Amino acid sequence: MDITTVAKLAGVSRATVSRYLNDGYVSDEKRRAIARVIKETGYIPSRQAKILRTGKTNLIGVIIPKINSASVSRMVAGLSSVFNESQYQMLLANTDNRENKEIDYLRIFTEKDRVDGIILVGTILTPEHERALKNLRIPLIVLGQAFDGFSCVYHDDYHAVREITSHILNRGTKPAYIGVTELDIAAGQSRHTGFLDACAEKNLEVPKKAQMESDFSVDAAYLACERLLDVYPEVDTIVCASDSIAFGAITCLREFGRSVPEDVQVTGVGDSDLSKVITPSLTTIHHHYKTSGMEAAKMLIGAMDKEDTIVRDIRMGYELLLRNSTR
Amino acid sequence: MDITTVAKLAGVSRATVSRYLNDGYVSDEKRRAIARVIKETGYIPSRQAKILRTGKTNLIGVIIPKINSASVSRMVAGLSSVFNESQYQMLLANTDNRENKEIDYLRIFTEKDRVDGIILVGTILTPEHERALKNLRIPLIVLGQAFDGFSCVYHDDYHAVREITSHILNRGTKPAYIGVTELDIAAGQSRHTGFLDACAEKNLEVPKKAQMESDFSVDAAYLACERLLDVYPEVDTIVCASDSIAFGAITCLREFGRSVPEDVQVTGVGDSDLSKVITPSLTTIHHHYKTSGMEAAKMLIGAMDKEDTIVRDIRMGYELLLRNSTR
DNA sequence: TTTAACTATGGGAACGATTCCATATATTGT
DNA sequence: ACAATATATGGAATCGTTCCCATAGTTAAA
Numbered sequence: 001m002d003i004t005t006v007a008k009l010a011g012v013s014r015a016t017v018s019r020y021l022n023d024g025y026v027s028d029e030k031r032r033a034i035a036r037v038i039k040e041t042g043y044i045p046s047r048q049a050k051i052l053r054t055g056k057t058n059l060i061g062v063i064i065p066k067i068n069s070a071s072v073s074r075m076v077a078g079l080s081s082v083f084n085e086s087q088y089q090m091l092l093a094n095t096d097n098r099e100n101k102e103i104d105y106l107r108i109f110t111e112k113d114r115v116d117g118i119i120l121v122g123t124i125l126t127p128e129h130e131r132a133l134k135n136l137r138i139p140l141i142v143l144g145q146a147f148d149g150f151s152c153v154y155h156d157d158y159h160a161v162r163e164i165t166s167h168i169l170n171r172g173t174k175p176a177y178i179g180v181t182e183l184d185i186a187a188g189q190s191r192h193t194g195f196l197d198a199c200a201e202k203n204l205e206v207p208k209k210a211q212m213e214s215d216f217s218v219d220a221a222y223l224a225c226e227r228l229l230d231v232y233p234e235v236d237t238i239v240c241a242s243d244s245i246a247f248g249a250i251t252c253l254r255e256f257g258r259s260v261p262e263d264v265q266v267t268g269v270g271d272s273d274l275s276k277v278i279t280p281s282l283t284t285i286h287h288h289y290k291t292s293g294m295e296a297a298k299m300l301i302g303a304m305d306k307e308d309t310i311v312r313d314i315r316m317g318y319e320l321l322l323r324n325s326t327r
Numbered sequence: 328m329d330i331t332t333v334a335k336l337a338g339v340s341r342a343t344v345s346r347y348l349n350d351g352y353v354s355d356e357k358r359r360a361i362a363r364v365i366k367e368t369g370y371i372p373s374r375q376a377k378i379l380r381t382g383k384t385n386l387i388g389v390i391i392p393k394i395n396s397a398s399v400s401r402m403v404a405g406l407s408s409v410f411n412e413s414q415y416q417m418l419l420a421n422t423d424n425r426e427n428k429e430i431d432y433l434r435i436f437t438e439k440d441r442v443d444g445i446i447l448v449g450t451i452l453t454p455e456h457e458r459a460l461k462n463l464r465i466p467l468i469v470l471g472q473a474f475d476g477f478s479c480v481y482h483d484d485y486h487a488v489r490e491i492t493s494h495i496l497n498r499g500t501k502p503a504y505i506g507v508t509e510l511d512i513a514a515g516q517s518r519h520t521g522f523l524d525a526c527a528e529k530n531l532e533v534p535k536k537a538q539m540e541s542d543f544s545v546d547a548a549y550l551a552c553e554r555l556l557d558v559y560p561e562v563d564t565i566v567c568a569s570d571s572i573a574f575g576a577i578t579c580l581r582e583f584g585r586s587v588p589e590d591v592q593v594t595g596v597g598d599s600d601l602s603k604v605i606t607p608s609l610t611t612i613h614h615h616y617k618t619s620g621m622e623a624a625k626m627l628i629g630a631m632d633k634e635d636t637i638v639r640d641i642r643m644g645y646e647l648l649l650r651n652s653t654r
Numbered sequence: 655t656t657t658a659a660c661t662a663t664g665g666g667a668a669c670g671a672t673t674c675c676a677t678a679t680a681t682t683g684t
Numbered sequence: 685a686c687a688a689t690a691t692a693t694g695g696a697a698t699c700g701t702t703c704c705c706a707t708a709g710t711t712a713a714a
Contacts, residue, residue: 049700073395376670
């Protein structure tokens with residue numbers, strides 16, 4: 001069943017059927033005839049032929065660092081809810097935290113109109129990324145990171161961690177920090193700076209040795225905390241760059257006989273499902289991951305529809321959740 | 328840059344360039360000429376034109392019930408790792424637990440060669456599903472559920488829960504169960520039956536009131552546990568159909584002054600990241616979610632390549648993880 | 655009444671590949 | 685030396701749309 005056959009059966013030209021399917025001038029009479037034939041034959045237009053002709057794929061490339069992560073999967077859920085309401089489908093590419101893979105996928109997605117737009121859930125953005133993004137001829141939104149010169153939706157990590165730190169410093173004088181690489185601007189640098197600025201505000205000097213670098217795994221965080229206790233045993237407050245890091249820290253503290261929050265306060269970031277379930281429940285930041293995914297999707301659709309190239313920049317608010325891991 | 332231009336520049340016909348790109352007879356001389364032109368011009372063949380002509384999209388439709396779930400996102404990670412190694416891209420469709428959406432997506436994916444194959448991560452499979460699947464003209468693998476008559480990769484939920492139950496009944500005589508709807512064969516029915524059969528084996532009668540139905544949310548599980556304590560206060564062992572349910576139960580037990588595992592033992596299923604972090608760490612089942620995703624992807628690729636329609640059925644093993652929530 | 659604008663329709667050229675068929679030469683077996 | 689086979693190449697049809705252009709009738713504005 002193709003458009004030519006439908007046209008013949010309805011006694012019109014191919015062009016008229018095409019106009020009927022899209023939005024051109026078609027008289028009521030022909031309109032009815034075509035509708036009947038389509039109904040009877042069960043004709044469905046070939047998407048591929050349409051794509052070849054129009055160059056619009058209705059596909060969105062989504063590049064993510066890791067699918068099985070609470071924050072990323074929530075963002076994807078947000079993207080999915082918006083794109084599926086429109087007529088877009090998502091092409092998912094998982095880089096498994098290999099940044100060079102991001103560039104590869106960028107290329108794959110861009111090559112010869114494979115996708116109409118791209119969402120890049122960023123972690124570490126290098127100059128090489130910047131170059132690749134600059135050359136892009138299709139709309140792109142960076143999600144989860146601020147990236148100058150590009151449209152992006154991100155979370156206010158700096159103020160979030162600054163606020164949570166300020167709050168717990170009412171009850172602590174020996175703060176420490178366990179974070180991730182500073183190459184990750186959002187989760188690494190902004191959160192770290194937020195922590196340091198809050199400490200500075202209270203005139204607290206934080207020694208270098210009290211600032212640990214880990215990654216997002218519970219196990220690495222455990223080890224980082226172990227090192228911390230070794231070099232800075234007087235610590236009474238640990239600000240962590242993520243919930244998973246906080247979980248590792250809490251486990252470690254417990255095994256070293258420090259009680260939380262009596263001896264040491266701990267905070268996380270992310271409000272993961274389990275942050276309220278563990279003992280003690282975790283004081284943390286709720287980031288609106290799903291909502292930011294939805295915002296990013298809407299922005300991208302806007303950019304694709306209107307071909308508008310104005311750079312926009314959405315910084316999402318957050319909520320401070322005070323629970324039992326802090327005093 | 329299209330194939331015709333390349334052909335002209337290389338002094339050959341379009342057909343020869345096509346043969347060069349694919350796998351036909353091309354002399355070394357022309358081969359070199361074409362290679363040079365392609366390098367100089369940066370020519371990239373249009374995927375869409377190829378798809379239109381060949382009918383192969385190199386796209387896989389992946390239908391999932393919920394992306395931000397530990398088990399699902401791990402399965403997707405497995406799928407992604409295999410498909411990305413081959414030349415396939417994944418089209419992700421999230422149904423948000425609305426089963427009728429699954430049928431919709433099945434239709435969307437199938438219509439006019441949109442995808443070459445489908446992975447359906449199943450929860451509840453109705454007769455309507457069966458009908459829709461029977462009419463499919465492209466390969467499909469069901470992941471996470473056994474489904475008679477179709478190729479599938481699933482986890483041995485029955486034996487897993489039966490074994491974990493048998494084990495903890497060495498130290499408990501008043502078992503209870505918190506599960507999910509029986510319409511979900513894998514997570515609902517199989518796990519429940521595994522539990523009941525293990526109890527029967529030890530000649531333990533489990534009253535109806537000691538078998539609660541919840542869903543996968545921590546909050547619903549909390550409430551189910553609350554009801555359980557109300558109607559069956561003598562309970563000393565709770566087998567839960569998932570880790571998240573177990574987390575809800577543990578939280579509830581703690582708030583009602585029952586200590587785990589001394590007063591009540593609790594088990595989960597899933598080995599989620601946090602099962603070893605909470606207090607007490609959770610006795611649970613490790614299912615090879617990521618591996619099953621990889622297996623399903625390989626099966627699908629096999630079915631697509633060889634057009635082989637033999638139904639296969641992979642049941643994955645599991646590991647019993649004894650931790651501190653049981654005695 | 656002329657001009658312009660809108661409505662309606664069909665013909666045919668794209669879009670950019672693959673692939674069948676015909677043809678020609680080179681190689682091998684007998 | 686001849687048939688059979690493998691290698692190499694180009695011409696042209698095909699996949700199924702969209703959309704530009706030409707044509708024409710109808711209505712509205714001047």
